[in-house]
Amino acid sequence: MSSATASVETSPRQDADASILKRLSLGIAGRLVIIVPYLWLLFFFLIPFVIVFKISLSQTAIAIPPYTPVMDFSDGISGFLAPFKELSFDSYIWLTQDALYFNAYVSSLVIAAISTVLALLVGYPIAYGMARAPASIRPTLLMLVILPFWTSFLIRVYAWIGILKPEGLLNQFLLSIGVIDDPLIIINTYKAIFIGIVYSYLPFMVLPLYSTLEKMDDSLIEAAKDLGCTPIGAFWKITFPLSLPGVIAGCLLVFIPAVGEFVIPDLLGGSRTLMIGKTLWKEFFSNRDWPVSSAVAVVLLMILILPIVYFQHVQARTQERGR
Amino acid sequence: MNSTWSRFNIVSVVLGLSFLYLPIVILVIFSFNASKLVTVWGGFSVKWYGSLFHNQGLIDAAWVTIRVGLISASVATVLGTLGALALTRYTRFRGRMLFSGMIFAPLVMPDVITGLSLLLLFVAVNLDRGFVTVTLAHVTFTMCFVAVVVQSRLVSFDRSLEEAAMDLGAPPVKTFFQVTLPVILPAVISGWMLAFTLSLDDLVIASFTSGPGATTLPMKIYSQVRLGVTPEINAACTLLIGLVTLGVIAASVVNKRREVQRRRDEQAAQRA
Numbered sequence: 396m397s398s399a400t401a402s403v404e405t406s407p408r409q410d411a412d413a414s415i416l417k418r419l420s421l422g423i424a425g426r427l428v429i430i431v432p433y434l435w436l437l438f439f440f441l442i443p444f445v446i447v448f449k450i451s452l453s454q455t456a457i458a459i460p461p462y463t464p465v466m467d468f469s470d471g472i473s474g475f476l477a478p479f480k481e482l483s484f485d486s487y488i489w490l491t492q493d494a495l496y497f498n499a500y501v502s503s504l505v506i507a508a509i510s511t512v513l514a515l516l517v518g519y520p521i522a523y524g525m526a527r528a529p530a531s532i533r534p535t536l537l538m539l540v541i542l543p544f545w546t547s548f549l550i551r552v553y554a555w556i557g558i559l560k561p562e563g564l565l566n567q568f569l570l571s572i573g574v575i576d577d578p579l580i581i582i583n584t585y586k587a588i589f590i591g592i593v594y595s596y597l598p599f600m601v602l603p604l605y606s607t608l609e610k611m612d613d614s615l616i617e618a619a620k621d622l623g624c625t626p627i628g629a630f631w632k633i634t635f636p637l638s639l640p641g642v643i644a645g646c647l648l649v650f651i652p653a654v655g656e657f658v659i660p661d662l663l664g665g666s667r668t669l670m671i672g673k674t675l676w677k678e679f680f681s682n683r684d685w686p687v688s689s690a691v692a693v694v695l696l697m698i699l700i701l702p703i704v705y706f707q708h709v710q711a712r713t714q715e716r717g718r
Numbered sequence: 719m720n721s722t723w724s725r726f727n728i729v730s731v732v733l734g735l736s737f738l739y740l741p742i743v744i745l746v747i748f749s750f751n752a753s754k755l756v757t758v759w760g761g762f763s764v765k766w767y768g769s770l771f772h773n774q775g776l777i778d779a780a781w782v783t784i785r786v787g788l789i790s791a792s793v794a795t796v797l798g799t800l801g802a803l804a805l806t807r808y809t810r811f812r813g814r815m816l817f818s819g820m821i822f823a824p825l826v827m828p829d830v831i832t833g834l835s836l837l838l839l840f841v842a843v844n845l846d847r848g849f850v851t852v853t854l855a856h857v858t859f860t861m862c863f864v865a866v867v868v869q870s871r872l873v874s875f876d877r878s879l880e881e882a883a884m885d886l887g888a889p890p891v892k893t894f895f896q897v898t899l900p901v902i903l904p905a906v907i908s909g910w911m912l913a914f915t916l917s918l919d920d921l922v923i924a925s926f927t928s929g930p931g932a933t934t935l936p937m938k939i940y941s942q943v944r945l946g947v948t949p950e951i952n953a954a955c956t957l958l959i960g961l962v963t964l965g966v967i968a969a970s971v972v973n974k975r976r977e978v979q980r981r982r983d984e985q986a987a988q989r990a
Contacts, residue, residue: 424890429811432801432861436820439858443835446842521734524727536731538970543738545962547919549936549943550955554741557748557947564744597738648826655828657922662943672830679834679926689838692831699828707822710866 444696451486451689486690496674496691500698503671506585506660507653510592514600514649515642517593522604522641523634526611537605544598552591552662559587559663583665591659592649599648607641608634640713647706651699671695742959749952766953776954779938782849783918786934790856791914797857798864798913799906805865806872824862832859833926840927847929855927856917863916864909871905904973911969915962 490496525536543551558564559582566578581587611634619629635642657672664670671691678688749767753760770776801821808814824832836855837847845851879901883893899906921936928934935958942951 424894425808428800429804429808429817432797432804432865433813433817433820435797435858435861436801436817439836439839439854440820440824441816443839446838447831447835450838517734517737520726520730524723524729524731524734527723527727528731529723536735538966539735540738542963542966543742545915545966546742546959547936547955547962549919549921549939550745550958551741553939553943553947553951553955554745556943558741558744560947594737594741597734601734651826652828655830657828657830658940672828675830675834676922685838688834692834695828696831703823703826704819706826707819710822711818 447689447692450686451693452483453686483686486686487694489687490690490694495669496671496694499669499671499674500694502669503654503656504698506588506592506670507650507656510589510596510653511646511650513589514593514596515646518597518600518604518645519642521597522601522608525601525605526608533609537602540598540601540605548595549658551595552658555587555591555594555663556582559590582663583667585664585668587663587665588660588668588670591663592653592656595659596649596653600645603644603648604638604641607638611637640709644706644709644713647702647709651702651706654699655695745952746956746959749949749956751949751952754949766949767957769950770953770957773950775933776935776938779933779935782932783935786849786853786856786924786932787914787917790853790860790917791910793853793857794861794913795864795906795910798861798909799868799902801861801865802868802872805869806875821862821865824859825866827859829920829922830926833923836923837926847927848932851927851929852924852932852934855923856913856920859920859923860913860916863912864906867909867912868902868905871902875901904976908969908973911965915965918958918962 521540525533525540528536556563560566561578561580561582563582565581566575569575570578581590615633615637616629619633620626624632655672655675656670657676660668660670660673661676664673675688675691675695678684678691748759750762750764751758751760752763752765801817804811805818805821833855836851836858840847840851840854875898879897880893883897884890888896919936920934921940924934925937925940928937935954939951939954942948
């Protein structure tokens with residue numbers, strides 16, 4: 396820690412003092428760097444989940460607005476513990492009794508899975524084409540893929556309403572070129588939800604795929620071809636397996652948020668499609684049933700916890716590799 | 719990858735980009751439609767933009783959104799940068815697993831869960847829903863995006879620069895502001911922009927955490943979209959798209975210029 400100039404001008408004793416002082420200030424600054432964001436996330440991210448969990452276990456009558464304090468901190472720890480004596484599993488029992496919730500969870504998972512596969516099928520050729528593009532135009536292509544992501548999610552979903560409506564532009568176009576005789580019914584069906592999810596989440600799929608494909612060593616494929624492998628064989632034996640980290644990251648980035656998606660099923664799916672994000676929203680805003688909507692959220696989180704933990708694991712690993 | 723750009727590759731990139739842009743282009747075109755019907759072209763007109771400026775509700779909502787965005791993005795950038803520093807510089811401290819979990823999980827957490835849990839927190843601590851609660855909520859979910867962006871820059875940062883500064887007697891805080899921050903500044907700026915646009919876009923979390931008098935633009939647009947597609951909303955959307963596009967292009971030009979400048983400086987240093 397001691398600098399050359401300092402040791403010339405000051406006595407060794409003073410130098411040691413300065414060194415301790417510096418280490419101390421480094422310690423304080425270092426601690427603040429960790430503590431400030433840590434406390435923020437604890438208070439605004441972790442504790443809210445505890446509260447959701449708590450409310451999901453309370454009686455409907457207690458937690459319904461007007462807002463009764465959920466935890467009374469004024470009485471200290473006893474006030475904090477008192478509500479735990481009145482735990483109730485009513486909301487969870489309610490979830491199992493009405494088939495609506497079970498069906499909503501299942502259909503959300505199925506819709507998210509199908510959309511993820513579709514996004515992979517659409518996104519892979521785009522990412523592959525971008526990675527093969529001349530290096531000079533790659534940054535421009537990358538920016539073109541990112542740019543729609545910066546424009547509002549709501550606006551991009553809204554744009555599809557005018558296209559997919561029975562009298563919308565897609566049907567006008569297909570009717571005019573004579574491909575179909577009757578307008579296709581797409582809006583307010585699951586098809587519209589697939590289109591909406593694939594469209595909105597496509598950049599999340601393309602970006603991780605592109606970053607793995609771009610780094611790939613071309614000589615491997617050349618070697619495979621020299622050894623008699625067909626281009627398609629080389630793709631499946633070399634390119635695809637090597638791009639798996641990107642495939643996994645892209646699929647997780649699409650799948651996890653898509654399960655809980657609200658805007659897309661609400662605007663494009665109409666009232667007859669079922670997704671859990673929409674159910675939760677309705678439970679909260681229309682029925683104003685806080686315990687049940689909390690229970691819906693807790694179960695959704697339980698379902699997603701495995702993919703989320705896996706996602707973190709993947710993120711942490713790429714970070715380690717980057718170092 | 720450096721081999722040939724085959725016709726298949728070109729076609730897939732072109733098709734992919736048109737898929738991404740066509741809906742947006744159509745939306746922009748129909749904002750200039752004279753007809754009230756959004757799917758039938760009735761001639762060119764800018765009247766919907768005119769009526770937009772008489773829609774006081776929309777203007778108020780836009781103002782709320784911009785204020786929430788500016789404040790939350792700035793706070794989120796500070797917190798996110800600190801978080802990124804903590805993750806890259808301190809490889810072992812108590813609760814690091816939990817910390818990195820709390821940084822990465824919000825990236826994929828469904829909005830309905832984040833929104834509901836934050837609302838219940840605000841109710842639990844008796845905080846009236848409104849401008850403050852939306853801002854706090856936006857800080858929380860955008861700071862994680864900032865942290866990830868800044869962290870990816872910090873990982874490739876040459877730490878010998880910092881060590882050199884400290885060896886020459888600079889205290890850690892000064893070292894950060896004079897050495898580290900200038901180097902990671904582009905990432906910090908793009909983190910801020912990302913946080914700002916995420917806040918500008920958010921409908922679900924804002925709907926949960928907002929109260930009377932703090933209706934944001936997405937909430938306003940959403941309530942009108944539910945009543946049907948109108949050219950006026952197309953006009954509002956077009957203005958938003960234009961604003962964001964200008965911002966992104968400006969940022970990339972600035973970044974490119976800095977890059978060129980940096981390269982020139984390096985060359986000059988080598989020559990000297």
